[in-house]
Amino acid sequence: QSVLTQPPSVSGAPGQTVTISCTGSSSNIGAGYDVHWYHQVPGTKPKLVIYRDTHRPSGVPDRISGSRSGASPSLAISGLQAEDEGDYYCQSYDSSLSGYVFGTGTRVTVL
Amino acid sequence: EVQLLESGGGLVQPGESLRLSCAASGFTFSSYAMIWVRQAPGKGLEWVSSISGSGDRTYYAESVKGRFTISRDNPQKTHYLQMNSLRADDTATYYCAKGRFASGAYNWFDPWGQGTLVTVSS
Numbered sequence: 001q002s003v004l005t006q007p008p009s010v011s012g013a014p015g016q017t018v019t020i021s022c023t024g025s026s027s028n029i030g031a032g033y034d035v036h037w038y039h040q041v042p043g044t045k046p047k048l049v050i051y052r053d054t055h056r057p058s059g060v061p062d063r064i065s066g067s068r069s070g071a072s073p074s075l076a077i078s079g080l081q082a083e084d085e086g087d088y089y090c091q092s093y094d095s096s097l098s099g100y101v102f103g104t105g106t107r108v109t110v111l
Numbered sequence: 112e113v114q115l116l117e118s119g120g121g122l123v124q125p126g127e128s129l130r131l132s133c134a135a136s137g138f139t140f141s142s143y144a145m146i147w148v149r150q151a152p153g154k155g156l157e158w159v160s161s162i163s164g165s166g167d168r169t170y171y172a173e174s175v176k177g178r179f180t181i182s183r184d185n186p187q188k189t190h191y192l193q194m195n196s197l198r199a200d201d202t203a204t205y206y207c208a209k210g211r212f213a214s215g216a217y218n219w220f221d222p223w224g225q226g227t228l229v230t231v232s233s
Contacts, residue, residue, distance in 0.1 A: 002155055036219040038156075045206060046148075046156065048221040057221065089156050093216035099170055100146070100158040100218070 003028060004090055004103035011109040017078040020106045022090035024071065028101055033093040035073040037066060041086040049088075050075060082110050113137040113222055117207050120227030123197055127231075131192040133207030133224060141165065141185040144210030146220055147192050149203035149229075159205070162190060164213035175201075197231045204228050 005023040012018045022035060029035060037050040048057055050066035053073055063079045077084050090103035119131040133145065147159040160181040161170045169181050175194075183190035194201065205227050208220035 002157075034217050034219070038220075040156075045223040045225055046220075047223070048219060051211070051219045051221070052217075087155075091156075091158075091219065093218075095216070097173070099172055100161070102148075102156040102158060105155040 002104040003094055003097070003101040004092060006088075006090060006103040006106045008104070009107040009109065011111055012080045013111045014080055014082070016080050017076060018080060018108060019077075020075045020088055020090075020108075022073050022075075022092075022103050024092060024094075024101075027096040028092045028094040029073060030071040031095055033095075035066070035068065036091045037075045038089045038091065039084075039086055040089065046089065077108065080110050084108055085110050113209060115207050115209065115222060115224035117205065117224045117227040120205065120229045122230045122232065124233050125198055125231055127197055128193070128195045129197060129229060131194065131205055131207075131227060131229070133190050133192075135188045135190075135209070138209070140183075140188040142213055144212060144214050144218055145181075145183060145190045146208045146210055146218070147181065148206045148208060148220070148223075149201075150206070150226075151200070151203040154203075157203075160192060161210070161218075168214055194229070197229075199231050202229060202231050 010018045034052045038046040040046040053068040054066045094101045116134045146161045162181045178196045180193040208223045210218040
């Protein structure tokens with residue numbers, strides 16, 4: 001059972017912007033732990049797209065961005081392209097569980 | 112180039128055991144935590160277990176505590192997940208991943224291996 005909550009799905013036309021939220025609690029995101037984001041095309045392995053709330057690994061297009069306002073992190077994908085389709089997961093640490101936690105996942109669909 | 116290659120998955124009956132391996136290359140293995148994450152068919156990602164770079168600290172999800180054991184062999188650049196008393200709800204693709212740091216709460220996971228499928232069924 002996932003500890004972090006994400007919207008099940010978001011969609012947009014090519015070129016549009018979509019945003020994905022990640023909601024936690026006082027023992028994880030609310031406690032100040034970093035949030036990281038992964039993209040997974042069904043049938044393939046997850047790939048890191050954002051680390052430490054806002055940082056982009058090399059090779060990830062700058063259309064993908066992370067932000068955080070207090071305990072409310074989010075991922076934005078602008079200039080939506082077909083290659084952006086798939087599932088996106090947030091990840092953090094939970095002090096009550098003494099372990100890492102993932103979000104429920106959000107399916108991004110390009111219309 | 113950092114590479115991770117899992118092996119050891121397969122079909123087992125409930126109550127049986129299985130050991131997964133993750134062979135690493137392309138980085139100083141002992142300097143980084145290693146992680147196992149699983150994904151049940153059609154479901155999301157679930158952290159399973161982590162081990163510090165030196166191997167002296169291990170962590171487990173509640174769902175596997177007491178049944179799974181993580182370990183590592185730093186000279187061989189390999190880490191393992193020993194899975195005992197397997198249940199049907201352990202059926203999943205198991206991914207190994209490299210942590211950014213040797214230990215700690217601020218790790219993220221990059222890269223990931225291709226995954227190995229474990230099926231628990233009678």
